[in-house]
Amino acid sequence: MTAPKKSKDQPAPRISVIGTGYLGATHAAAMAELGFDVVGVDTDPRKVEELKEGRAPFFEPGLPELIRRNVAAGRLTFTTDLAEAVAVSDVHFICVGTPQQSGSFAANLSYVEAAARGIAENLTHDGLIVGKSTVPVGTGARLRAIVADAVPAGIDVELVWNPEFLREGKAVDDTLSPDRLVFGGTSAKAEATLRRIYEKPISEGCPVLVADLPTAELVKVSANAFLATKISFINAIAEVCDAAGADVSLLADALGHDVRIGRQFLNAGLGFGGGCLPKDIRALMYRSNELGAHAAVGLLQQVDEINMGRRQRVIDLALKALGGSVLNRRIGVLGAAFKPHTDDVRDSPALNVAAALHLRGAQVVVYDPQARETAQRLYPTLGYADSMEEALTGADLTVVLTEWDEFTTADPAGLRELVRGRTVIDGRNCLDAAAWNRAGWSVLAMGTVPELAPLADDLAALAPVR
Numbered sequence: 001m002t003a004p005k006k007s008k009d010q011p012a013p014r015i016s017v018i019g020t021g022y023l024g025a026t027h028a029a030a031m032a033e034l035g036f037d038v039v040g041v042d043t044d045p046r047k048v049e050e051l052k053e054g055r056a057p058f059f060e061p062g063l064p065e066l067i068r069r070n071v072a073a074g075r076l077t078f079t080t081d082l083a084e085a086v087a088v089s090d091v092h093f094i095c096v097g098t099p100q101q102s103g104s105f106a107a108n109l110s111y112v113e114a115a116a117r118g119i120a121e122n123l124t125h126d127g128l129i130v131g132k133s134t135v136p137v138g139t140g141a142r143l144r145a146i147v148a149d150a151v152p153a154g155i156d157v158e159l160v161w162n163p164e165f166l167r168e169g170k171a172v173d174d175t176l177s178p179d180r181l182v183f184g185g186t187s188a189k190a191e192a193t194l195r196r197i198y199e200k201p202i203s204e205g206c207p208v209l210v211a212d213l214p215t216a217e218l219v220k221v222s223a224n225a226f227l228a229t230k231i232s233f234i235n236a237i238a239e240v241c242d243a244a245g246a247d248v249s250l251l252a253d254a255l256g257h258d259v260r261i262g263r264q265f266l267n268a269g270l271g272f273g274g275g276c277l278p279k280d281i282r283a284l285m286y287r288s289n290e291l292g293a294h295a296a297v298g299l300l301q302q303v304d305e306i307n308m309g310r311r312q313r314v315i316d317l318a319l320k321a322l323g324g325s326v327l328n329r330r331i332g333v334l335g336a337a338f339k340p341h342t343d344d345v346r347d348s349p350a351l352n353v354a355a356a357l358h359l360r361g362a363q364v365v366v367y368d369p370q371a372r373e374t375a376q377r378l379y380p381t382l383g384y385a386d387s388m389e390e391a392l393t394g395a396d397l398t399v400v401l402t403e404w405d406e407f408t409t410a411d412p413a414g415l416r417e418l419v420r421g422r423t424v425i426d427g428r429n430c431l432d433a434a435a436w437n438r439a440g441w442s443v444l445a446m447g448t449v450p451e452l453a454p455l456a457d458d459l460a461a462l463a464p465v466r
C-alpha cells in the first residue's frame with residue numbers, strides 16, 4: 001500500500017487510535033493499511049504486547065495478516081502510553097468500550113470520558129478528536145465540554161463523531177470498504193481531514209453523509225435498533241409459525257424477495273447477542289426515556305423481551321426433549337460465540353443457554369471452533385470439548401446454538417453413532433433438517449416445530465435412544 005499523497009501545504013495526518021479492542025485494533029490496522037502512520041493505545045498491557053508482536057488479541061478473519069504487514073512496515077505501532085501517542089499524532093480516534101452499566105440499561109461512558117480527557121490533557125499541538133465508539137445521543141456535546149476544560153491554553157482542538165458500522169467476522173472488509181461514512185459535527189477543516197483519511201473508500205464510491213453531532217450519534221444506535229427490531233420481528237413471527245405449523249425459514253425467503261423488506265437479518269432462531277446490539281438497544285431505551293421519547297422506549301422494550309424469550313424457548317425445548325428435566329443428562333452444545341466467525345462471547349445467547357442448562361443440573365459439554373478460551377474465561381464451570389465429536393459422545397441431547405460451517409456441514413450419519421439420544425435442537429435453523437431426519441435424527445428447529453403443547457406428545461415418541 002502506498003503512502004497517502006502529501007498535498008503541498010499539508011502533510012498526511014498522523015493517527016492515534018485509543019482503545020485497541022475489536023473496533024480499535026481493526027481500525028488502527030486498516031488506517032495503517034491505507035498508508036497512514038498509526039499508533040494504537042490501550043490500557044491493557046497484555047493486548048498491547050500481543051499487538052506489538054504483530055498478533056491480533058482476538059479472532060477476526062484477515063486481521064492478523066493486516067496487523068503483521070503494517071507492524072513490519074513500521075506504519076503501525078502500539079503503546080500503553082497515551083501521552084507518547086498523542087504527542088506524535090494529529091488525529092485521535094476514540095475506540096474505547098461503552099458497555100452497559102451494571103444495574104442499569106444506561107451506557108457506561110467512563111471510558112470515553114477518560115479517553116477524551118486524556119487526549120486533551122496531553123495535546124502538544126493542534127488536533128482533531130474523532131469519536132468512533134457507540135454512544136448515547138448527547139455524549140459528544142458532553143465530551144466537548146470535558147475537552148475544552150482539559151486542553152492546554154493556545155492549542156486548537158475539535159471533537160467530532162464518525163460512528164463505526166463494522167460487523168465482527170467481517171471487520172476488515174467493512175472498515176476498508178464501508179457502505180457509508182457519517183461525519184458528525186465537523187467544521188470545514190475537520191471534514192476535509194476526514195475526507196483525506198477516507199480518500200480511498202470515498203474514491204471507490206462510498207457515500208459520505210455530513211451531519212450535526214446528535215444526528216451522527218443517533219444514526220449509529222438507530223441502525224443497530226433497526227437490525228435488532230428486524231430480528232425480533234421474525235422471531236415473533238416464528239412463534240406464530242410454531243403455533244400454526246408454518247415454516248419461518250420459507251416465510252423469510254418469501255418476504256425477502258420484496259426489495260422493500262430484504263432477506264438479511266430475517267434469520268429466526270435464538271436471537272441476537274454480542275457486544276453491540278443488546279447493550280445498544282438498552283442504552284437507546286434508557287436515553288429515549290430520559291428524553292421523554294416514550295414510543296421508542298416501548299418499541300425497544302418489546303424487541304428486547306422477544307429476543308430474551310428466544311433463549312428461554314430453547315431451554316423449554318431442551319426440557320421437553322428430555323422429558324421435563326435435564327438433571328444429570330448429558331447435553332452436547334455446539335457453539336459458544338454470539339455468532340460464527342468470531343471468538344466474541346459477550347452476551348452470547350449460546351453461552352447463556354448452556355449456562356442455564358448447566359444450572360438446571362445438566363452435564364453440559366460445549367464445543368466452539370474459536371471461542372473456547374473466551375467462553376471458558378467467562379463460564380469456567382461448564383464442560384468444554386476440543387472437538388464436535390468429543391462434545392457429542394454419549395450426549396442425550398444435541399443443541400446447535402451458533403451456525404459455524406463445521407456444524408452445518410457435519411455428517412449427521414457419523415454423529416448419530418456417537419450420541420445416546422438422537423434429538424437435535426437447531427437453535428439457529430441452520431441444519432439441513434431433511435438430511436438429519438434421513439440419518440435418523442429428530443430435529444427441533446425454531447419456528448418450524450408445532451407449538452409446545454402438542455410438541456410434548458410428539459416428543460414422547462422421541463425418547464432418547466439408549
Ligand SMILES: NC(=O)c1ccc[n+]([C@@H]2O[C@H](COP(=O)([O-])OP(=O)(O)OC[C@H]3O[C@@H](n4cnc5c(N)ncnc54)[C@H](O)[C@@H]3O)[C@@H](O)[C@H]2O)c1
Pocket residue numbers: 018019020021022023024041042043044047095096097098099111114115118132133134135164165166167168275276
Ligand atoms: N465490536 C464491534 O463490532 C463494534 C463495531 C462498531 C462499534 N463498536 C463500538 O466500539 C466501542 C468499542 O467496542 P469494542 O467491541 O472494540 O470493545 P472492546 O472491549 O473490545 O475494546 C475496548 C478497548 O478499550 C480499552 N480501553 C478502555 N479504556 C481505555 C482508555 N482510557 N485508554 C485506552 N484504552 C482503553 C480496553 O482495554 C479495550 O481493549 C464500543 O462503543 C462499541 O459499541 C463496536
Ligand SMILES: O=c1ccn([C@@H]2O[C@H](COP(=O)(O)OP(=O)(O)O[C@H]3O[C@H](CO)[C@@H](O)[C@H](O)[C@H]3O)[C@@H](O)[C@H]2O)c(=O)[nH]1
Pocket residue numbers: 134164165166167168169224227231264265266267268269270271272273274275276277280338339
Ligand atoms: O438474521 C439474523 C442476523 C443476526 N442475528 C444475530 O444478531 C446478532 C448480531 O449479529 P451482527 O449484527 O452480524 O453482529 P455484530 O458484529 O454485533 O454487528 C452489529 O453491531 C455492530 C456494533 O455496533 C455494528 O457495527 C454492526 O453494523 C451490527 O451489525 C448475532 O447474535 C446474530 O446471531 C440473528 O439472530 N438473525
